[in-house]
Amino acid sequence: MKFLYKYGTILAIVIVIAFFSLTLDSFFTYANFSDILRSISIVTLVAIGITFSLIVDGFDLSVGSTVSLATIASASALVLHRQELLVALIVPLILGALVGILNAFLIIRLRLPDLLATLAVMYIINGVQLTYTKGFSIYNDMPLPEGGVAPGKFIPSFLFIGQGELFGIPFSVLLMLLLVIGAHLFLTYTKTGRLFYMTGENREAAHLTGIPVNRYRTYAYVISGMFAALGGIVLASRIGTGQVSAGASLLMDGVAAAFIGFSVFGIGKPNVIGTLLGSIFIGVLLNGLTMMNVPYYAQDIVKGALLIFALALSHMVKK
Amino acid sequence: MKQIVHTFGDVTVLNGVNFHVQPGEVHALLGMNGAGKSTLMNILAGVLQPVSGTIEIDGKVHTFSSPKDAKRAGIGHVVQEVDAALFPALSVYENILAEQIVAQKQISFSKTKHRVAVLQLLERVGLTHLSPDVSVQTCTLHEKQLILLARVLSSSARYIILDEPTASLSEEETKRLFAMIEQLKAQGVAFIYISHKLHEVKRICDRMTILRDGEVVYEGDVSLATEDIVRHMVGRQTEVRNERTRNISKETIFEVKQLYIPKTKTTVDLAVRRGEIVGIAGIVGAGKTELAESIIAHVETTGERIVRGEKQTWTSPKDAIEAGVCFIPEERRKQGLFMNETVEKNLTVRLLSNIAPWQWIDKRRERTIATSLISSLHIRPSSPTALVKHLSGGNQQKVVIGKWLQTNSDVFLFDEPTKGIDVHAKEEVFSIIRALAEKGKAIIYFTSECQELLHIADTIYVMVDGQFVKKVDALEATYEQLVYDMTGGGTN
Numbered sequence: 102m103k104f105l106y107k108y109g110t111i112l113a114i115v116i117v118i119a120f121f122s123l124t125l126d127s128f129f130t131y132a133n134f135s136d137i138l139r140s141i142s143i144v145t146l147v148a149i150g151i152t153f154s155l156i157v158d159g160f161d162l163s164v165g166s167t168v169s170l171a172t173i174a175s176a177s178a179l180v181l182h183r184q185e186l187l188v189a190l191i192v193p194l195i196l197g198a199l200v201g202i203l204n205a206f207l208i209i210r211l212r213l214p215d216l217l218a219t220l221a222v223m224y225i226i227n228g229v230q231l232t233y234t235k236g237f238s239i240y241n242d243m244p245l246p247e248g249g250v251a252p253g254k255f256i257p258s259f260l261f262i263g264q265g266e267l268f269g270i271p272f273s274v275l276l277m278l279l280l281v282i283g284a285h286l287f288l289t290y291t292k293t294g295r296l297f298y299m300t301g302e303n304r305e306a307a308h309l310t311g312i313p314v315n316r317y318r319t320y321a322y323v324i325s326g327m328f329a330a331l332g333g334i335v336l337a338s339r340i341g342t343g344q345v346s347a348g349a350s351l352l353m354d355g356v357a358a359a360f361i362g363f364s365v366f367g368i369g370k371p372n373v374i375g376t377l378l379g380s381i382f383i384g385v386l387l388n389g390l391t392m393m394n395v396p397y398y399a400q401d402i403v404k405g406a407l408l409i410f411a412l413a414l415s416h417m418v419k420k
Numbered sequence: 421m422k423q424i425v426h427t428f429g430d431v432t433v434l435n436g437v438n439f440h441v442q443p444g445e446v447h448a449l450l451g452m453n454g455a456g457k458s459t460l461m462n463i464l465a466g467v468l469q470p471v472s473g474t475i476e477i478d479g480k481v482h483t484f485s486s487p488k489d490a491k492r493a494g495i496g497h498v499v500q501e502v503d504a505a506l507f508p509a510l511s512v513y514e515n516i517l518a519e520q521i522v523a524q525k526q527i528s529f530s531k532t533k534h535r536v537a538v539l540q541l542l543e544r545v546g547l548t549h550l551s552p553d554v555s556v557q558t559c560t561l562h563e564k565q566l567i568l569l570a571r572v573l574s575s576s577a578r579y580i581i582l583d584e585p586t587a588s589l590s591e592e593e594t595k596r597l598f599a600m601i602e603q604l605k606a607q608g609v610a611f612i613y614i615s616h617k618l619h620e621v622k623r624i625c626d627r628m629t630i631l632r633d634g635e636v637v638y639e640g641d642v643s644l645a646t647e648d649i650v651r652h653m654v655g656r657q658t659e660v661r662n663e664r665t666r667n668i669s670k671e672t673i674f675e676v677k678q679l680y681i682p683k684t685k686t687t688v689d690l691a692v693r694r695g696e697i698v699g700i701a702g703i704v705g706a707g708k709t710e711l712a713e714s715i716i717a718h719v720e721t722t723g724e725r726i727v728r729g730e731k732q733t734w735t736s737p738k739d740a741i742e743a744g745v746c747f748i749p750e751e752r753r754k755q756g757l758f759m760n761e762t763v764e765k766n767l768t769v770r771l772l773s774n775i776a777p778w779q780w781i782d783k784r785r786e787r788t789i790a791t792s793l794i795s796s797l798h799i800r801p802s803s804p805t806a807l808v809k810h811l812s813g814g815n816q817q818k819v820v821i822g823k824w825l826q827t828n829s830d831v832f833l834f835d836e837p838t839k840g841i842d843v844h845a846k847e848e849v850f851s852i853i854r855a856l857a858e859k860g861k862a863i864i865y866f867t868s869e870c871q872e873l874l875h876i877a878d879t880i881y882v883m884v885d886g887q888f889v890k891k892v893d894a895l896e897a898t899y900e901q902l903v904y905d906m907t908g909g910g911t912n
Contacts, residue, residue, distance in 0.1 A: 292773070292779050292780075303759065311737055
């Protein structure tokens with residue numbers, strides 16, 4: 102039983118891969134795996150953000166709409182305002198950080214429950230990006246309401262983030278791996294990372310031990326917002342347009358990945374390596390189901406069931 | 421209970437225990453932490469099922485497969501953590517009748533019908549002043565305990581387990597509880613009384629059973645000398661220490677003036693010198709914890725704080741800690757520990773600046789520090805990677821204290837540091853505190869246990885309702901006088 106808790110997630114991934122490989126001809130190919138990794142790179146970025154909020158015993162439901170907001174912001178900077186790469190990266194990141202600050206303000210200063218506060222923010226941010234675009238996506242050479250076409254376009258350097266390759270590996274996958282490793286090292290081996298965990302473990306004890314808990318909680322929400330924004334940038338670059346509400350589905354995937362991560366190696370705590378494995382699991386599963394012609398709307402049923410399974414498992418590990 | 425055997429994994433926690441309680445007696449169950457008391461009581465209350473052995477009540481063999489079976493057989497359990505068993509937002513009334521409400525078949529519940537019964541129960545436990553309509557969260561700890569007792573009585577329990585009932589009670593409240601126990605005893609109710617306070621056991625109990633390492637080592641009369649009881653519990657003679665050979669410096673290291681305690685709306689002056697152990701004696705509710713939390717700025721307050729002759733303004737415990745004043749809280753699980761973390765991480769949380777000067781944690785140095793603290797404090801198990809939640813109360817307390825030992829703290833505030841820990845661990849905590857004082861640290865020791873202060877303190881302040889009513893030299897203080905002062909005997 103203990104073995105199952107510890108290695109259950111990894112076992113599940115192996116079983117799922119083995120199952121799809123045997124039943125689907127085109128599953129176990131380099132092209133397909135590269136595809137899976139590419140698609141999970143965005144989910145993983147969002148899920149790392151969620152992991153940070155979970156570590157400080159919080160929760161961030163606003164990440165999905167922050168992804169959408171960042172996608173629109175990058176697209177708008179490039180297409181509507183003809184800005185260069187740097188602006189298209191910095192603007193969404195700043196917006197993500199601002200969403201995090203707003204969340205932290207509501208949760209820490211106004212003492213609203215994290216789930217409800219970020220739910221409200223999720224709606225507000227979603228409304229903001231819809232209002233800004235009036236519900237229309239942003240794309241190259243789009244006609245403008247005041248006549249003519251948009252002055253800018255998605256520049257190649259921006260598109261490289263989501264579509265380019267380095268050494269035969271998609272750049273977004275490298276970016277994801279880099280950030281996973283970075284976040285893992287930060288959380289496991291640095292003083293600040295340790296204090297993040299302590300803050301989440303027992304806030305009152307942490308406060309009495311002299312840890313500035315509210316500062317770390319604020320950091321966590323800001324980091325969560327910025328990771329979501331980064332996810333939005335990669336998403337915009339990958340599809341080459343600024344689609345409205347593009348990030349909505351990423352919330353569920355990210356939450357499921359982070360909670361599956363709880364149980365990896367029987368750690369029982371939010372952790373980045375677990376989150377990565379969780380999102381690989383989801384990615385493989387969804388990829389396989391798509392190849393088996395399971396329609397996307399039915400996949401939501403699988404995702405929901407998966408989250409329940411992950412939550413049940415993480416509770417069992419805690420016991 | 422006959423020949424009870426129970427194991428957790430490979431560990432045998434109860435090895436053929438025989439335990440008899442007669443109707444109408446108060447029977448003490450004694451033993452160090454880990455002796456098997458809780459396991460035995462959990463078996464009796466139907467929470468655990470024994471590997472072998474039988475439970476007989478009035479000559480009839482019972483098998484409890486759930487707490488419900490035990491309740492039906494007349495076993496009542498008043499747990500130590502009363503909050504865990506109560507519904508804070510519901511009324512006293514509903515809390516007392518919780519079991520009846522659950523058991524009844526009709527959907528609607530008549531309040532008036534049961535009112536008389538509830539009032540009778542409240543009277544039986546001595547809570548005549550309490551209205552059954554107030555919500556439980558507004559009650560004091562003592563009241564909550566009695567509410568739980570009333571609930572147990574409502575299901576006509578004849579054998580009631582009291583687990584550390586006086587752990588958080590003041591002397592006055594303890595007296596009242598004991599009067600109540602006597603009364604119920606006369607009505608034929610039997611009590612199983614678990615406690616670490618031996619003088620109380622001698623006061624209230626008729627017989628006792630002492631467990632050590634899962635076996636009964638003594639069963640019989642309570643008139644046994646305290647030293648002998650302790651010897652049975654510990655299994656070896658604890659050394660009697662000669663105290664107060666320390667030199668207390670003249671230098672006042674920490675002082676508060678006109679410090680405001682918000683909860684009691686009073687102000688307090690207090691000074692402590694290097695090497696001095698100042699005891700703050702007061703019954704539960706006297707404002708000791710509130711004073712400690714005011715000192716370290718855990719609550720918003722006003723007043724002057726002077727550290728090493730320098731005036732300071734603190735707005736959070738962080739400021740206090742940086743000035744060298746640290747606080748070991750009474751509620752160690754809630755306020756002092758990171759329960760799901762390892763012993764090592766708990767011990768080094770204040771030392772991260774040393775072991776991670778450039779953010780990067782030097783794991784080898786962390787391990788060295790942790791192992792040296794573990795061995796100097798005799799923390800068991802001695803593995804730095806053991807999770808704190810798996811440690812016994814006494815060892816957890818040593819971890820809470822250990823966290824501060826290698827910091828540059830000069831003033832240590834201990835709030836009820838011996839609460840719920842066994843006799844042996846208590847002695848260890850005392851020797852840690854003495855060692856700190858010998859090193860020139862200043863100690864402020866908050867407790868309602870007068871004996872502890874007579875044992876360890878140099879100066880004793882008596883606190884009543886948020887104010888100091890007396891300051892005495894511990895060498896001149898007597899137990900009776902302290903109790904008298906604490907219970908408000910010296911004031912009007």
